[in-house]
Amino acid sequence: MALNASSPARPAPKTVTLATVVVLLLVVSGTAIAATAAYYTLRTAGSPNAPVTPGHLSVTDDLGRTVVVPYDPARVVVLSPNIMDIAFRLGLRSHVVGVDCYAAADGGLADDYSPDQVSLWSLSSSMCVQVGPSFAAETLVNQTPELVLASTIVSIAEVETISTTLGIPVVMLQPPTLSGVLVDVSLVGEIFGVSTVAASLNARLSVELNNATQIDNNLVTLPTVLVTYSVDSNGYWTYGPGTFGQSLIEFAGATSIAANATIPYPELSPAQVLVSNPSLIVYGVGFGLNESTYVGGPLWSSFSAVQNGNVSGIDSNWLTEPDPTMVLSGIPALLAVFHPTLA
């Protein structure tokens, strides 16, 4: 007791000091966060309202973002296979200085693009700005692009990094519908000053879309189908409501057995496939999958569509990448499978 009584004031200064340090830390970190947020808000907010300087265009991308881009940029990075398809068809090879190589499972470009494209474009691994699941900013900067064309396979955080931190405009091209492909073709044509070529391509796309619509109009009953893009021991992955794949199936005049699924990309168990009894099964080929993959799937041979021989393979790229190739090759292929007598 005597010892305690002799030094009563000693703990108090320590407590005050600690509290002061904590408060100071909170104030400093709060100020830093607020300043950073204000900086980014001002930069982001400033972009859409910035005056369009000569040699620049103000465009609205598929996410509704207004982006100021240089007209006919000489150096562009393309971060999605569906945009590469548009760039290829519009003859923009000399502009492309960087590409995304993530989807190429074997580290090459051949999985994503046809041999013709690869050889014509002389794409090389030195152009890869993304080989892993997230892009490397330094490799992108190293290509000194004036513009980045990306789809939603690139995360919004990465888009922000490219556009805000690196100051490179990013145009997001992820069409929500098939007609959106035509919009994207026009947009890319406008940016690169090849609107005439884009209009010509869109005319071809329109012919295919109109052809499909006419076939749809003549249909009395729609076949019930399973369009699967992957398989594992649990079942068959397919497109559910609200997905591009689902709208593609409907556009080609069929009803998916997963039309009423509760999630966008459901995996259907073999039991669900058996009960739904699709009259046709279409499987995606590519990305490491082929016919034998599906033949080895659970209860594959028990499905009546398989027993009746109503099974077809289709290039997975045609089902998954919303681009001109999907319209020019994917839709005719689906129509031929779904309606062999009409297509």
Added chain:
Amino acid sequence: MATVEPAGAAPALPPRTRRRRLAAVALLAIALGLVAFSTLLGSVTVPPQVVYQVVLHQLSGGALFPQQCAGTTVSPRLCGAYVVIVWQIYIPEILLALIVGAALGLSGGALQGIFRNPLADPFLLGISSGGTIGAAIIYVYRYQEANADLLLPAFAFMGSVGTGLLILGIARGRFGSVETLLLTGVAVANFLSAVLSLILLYNPTGSEQVTFWLLGGLGLATWEVDGIACGAVLVLGTLLALHGRELNLIQLGQDVAQSAGVDSRRVRLRVILLASLTTAVAVAFTGIIGFVGLVSPHIVRRIWGTDYRVVLPGAAAVGALFLLAARDANYLLFPGSLLPIGIFTAFAGVPFFLYLLYRQRSASTMGSA
């Protein structure tokens, strides 16, 4: 305060024994009820009348209910589908849940006993990381054949066993130290985890399947798979369950065990090897299903006491039912969805694990107070 038994009064054991027997009968009843109920659950709802007709028809070799779906409004086509669904999907899936659950429960009980640690589980030594590498190799590099044969479970099994042997080999010189063994397991598991990340990073094809496999699933269930798994678990499990007496003595300390003629070092090696092999079988066919091996032995100890001659088979039985209940929970909570079963065992197991941890800390705090 100790109670004083009156002279000549019957000891407290008989009521406890009666309670334990009652609990055993209840467990049996729950098991039968759960299995019967489970046949009604799946990604597709099959009318109960059809389910039981199909099962009895198949079990009787066609003698019972020769006209399946008779007395129902089910069309012949749908009836044919239901027969396949019940007999080739639901029943093998239920059996695989029981087999793997038993393997994990038994393995967890044995490892908790040998390490004298109630928080030990079948994946403690890190052998599952090797199984994952084995599965990833198949999914990534030989994806096209992944579902066509037994290559996936074979690779996963080899990966698990190889990792187990590697850990034991590295820790061999200092095998007497449990800490060395466990830390070796942690180190090897982390190394293999880094290898897996590297493989998946540069080979996105099949990575989704590996992710699903990491959370466990019963999708590989077929009669063939069930037969192999059942045979392996039966042999390994029986050998493991025979170590109950040694485990009881080891709980009393190394000196007591040694004085009773038990070479704890040899027993530890045998039990770890057998438990690792049993776990490897489970991992090979269903992936990594957590918490079954952790929770089941505790339930048994709370009901039937700490005698390892009871704990080991009891943990197998409870583990089997736990995993089957997790399968049913999947179909009840998410009708028509195929979610990894490990999610549901974790939902049930994590609160239990935290309860154990809290209880153990409370006990040690009270003990030290």
